[in-house]
Amino acid sequence: MNPIAVNKEKCIGCGLCVKDCPSTYLHIEDGVAQTSTGGCLECGHCYAICPQGAITMTNYDCTEEAVVPMTEISADTLLAAMKSRRTVRQFTDQAVEPEKVEKILEAGRYSPTGGNSQNVMYTILGSKQAEAEEICVELFRKGTSLPSHFKAFSERFNITDDFFFKGAPLVILVSSRSSVDAGLASSYMELMAESLGLGVLYSGFFVMCTRFSRKLHKLINLPKGHKAVTCMVIGYPAVKYHRIVPRKPLQSKTL
Ligand SMILES: Cc1cc2nc3c(=O)[nH]c(=O)nc-3n(C[C@H](O)[C@H](O)[C@H](O)COP(=O)(O)O)c2cc1C
Numbered sequence: 001m002n003p004i005a006v007n008k009e010k011c012i013g014c015g016l017c018v019k020d021c022p023s024t025y026l027h028i029e030d031g032v033a034q035t036s037t038g039g040c041l042e043c044g045h046c047y048a049i050c051p052q053g054a055i056t057m058t059n060y061d062c063t064e065e066a067v068v069p070m071t072e073i074s075a076d077t078l079l080a081a082m083k084s085r086r087t088v089r090q091f092t093d094q095a096v097e098p099e100k101v102e103k104i105l106e107a108g109r110y111s112p113t114g115g116n117s118q119n120v121m122y123t124i125l126g127s128k129q130a131e132a133e134e135i136c137v138e139l140f141r142k143g144t145s146l147p148s149h150f151k152a153f154s155e156r157f158n159i160t161d162d163f164f165f166k167g168a169p170l171v172i173l174v175s176s177r178s179s180v181d182a183g184l185a186s187s188y189m190e191l192m193a194e195s196l197g198l199g200v201l202y203s204g205f206f207v208m209c210t211r212f213s214r215k216l217h218k219l220i221n222l223p224k225g226h227k228a229v230t231c232m233v234i235g236y237p238a239v240k241y242h243r244i245v246p247r248k249p250l251q252s253k254t255l
Pocket of ligand 1: 085086087088089201202203204205206245
């Protein structure tokens with residue numbers, strides 16, 4: 001089925017869709033937009049840009065939602081909030097409300113993906129969270145299945161029973177075939193979580209365990225070809241930070 005449908009009655013042949021299409025899927029013929037065969041990313045630029053509402057995406061529910069430009073968020077406030085975020089490693093017992101979980105997942109779902117693959121999976125550990133953490137704690141304490149450089153690393157830490165998830169109520173494993181796609185989705189999700197008053201820890205150690213424990217691999221059961229990219233440990237912070245932490249000087253050059 002053609003992923004893009006043009007309503008010929010509504011189309012005024014302005015060509016904005018043709019110009020903005022990242023491939024060559026659209027062209028103007030007989031004064032209206034026409035689609036070709038193949039090559040459509042289903043990115044929706046034609047749908048979004050059409051001033052007449054003449055385009056629909058046939059594989060999606062095209063309920064019109066008004067655009068909110070990022071410029072509505074003050075750049076200074078956004079930058080200051082980004083600088084103020086901290087990794088949170090101490091959480092209260094308060095559960096994360098389902099509406100907030102939904103918003104965090106929605107932020108991930110709307111992040112950009114290479115070729116518009118949208119192939120990112122969000123695995124909430126839920127009822128398996130405690131079991132997953134136990135497997136990791138055992139792996140790190142034994143260290144036998146870890147490569148030597150990780151083993152040395154794990155020996156530097158006190159592997160407590162809550163070492164990986166710090167008693168947080170929500171853990172979301174973000175996986176994909178592409179580390180970039182999953183990483184970007186995670187970043188969107190983190191900012192959303194923080195704007196909801198939540199704190200986030202990226203548990204890189206947990207991601208490491210997914211590579212070295214067959215038991216864990218089976219438990220999390222990721223889609224074929226996916227690798228765990230981030231593990232987002234989320235909850236209400238039990239700590240408050242009073243100042244922005246300084247950073248190394250910017251590394252940047254113009255060629
Ligand atoms: C990919 C990634 C993996 C991380 N893994 C862990 C982890 O396993 N345990 C931990 O305590 N912190 C982890 N962190 C947090 C970093 O240590 C933290 O971002 C860094 O020290 C800077 O602190 P800040 O986030 O508060 O600015 C991770 C961060 C990233 C981006």
